[in-house]
Amino acid sequence: MAEQGSIVGDIAGNLIAAALMIFLAVLSFFVTVFVVDAGASLAGYDNNPYVVQSAAILAGSAIIAGGIAPIGALSGMGSDDRRDPLE
Numbered sequence: 001m002a003e004q005g006s007i008v009g010d011i012a013g014n015l016i017a018a019a020l021m022i023f024l025a026v027l028s029f030f031v032t033v034f035v036v037d038a039g040a041s042l043a044g045y046d047n048n049p050y051v052v053q054s055a056a057i058l059a060g061s062a063i064i065a066g067g068i069a070p071i072g073a074l075s076g077m078g079s080d081d082r083r084d085p086l087e
């Protein structure tokens with residue numbers, strides 16, 4: 001019975017983490033739109049129709065770059081030190 005509670009807790013934790021990641025992605029997109037719009041207006045491009053497109057490219061590239069960070073290299077794990085996660 002204890003395993004079932006652990007499984008439900010794991011699923012709930014995963015759902016909360018997914019919702020938080022989606023929220024943070026949307027928030028970073030809105031912040032990027034604000035920064036790009038402010039920069040465009042400072043540069044004299046007040047009516048710029050490409051503000052959202054450029055903000056989406058910047059936010060998307062930041063999310064992708066964060067996803068492919070070399071975490072294994074930072075933690076000191078080499079390719080020989082990998083172990084089976086199911087052990």
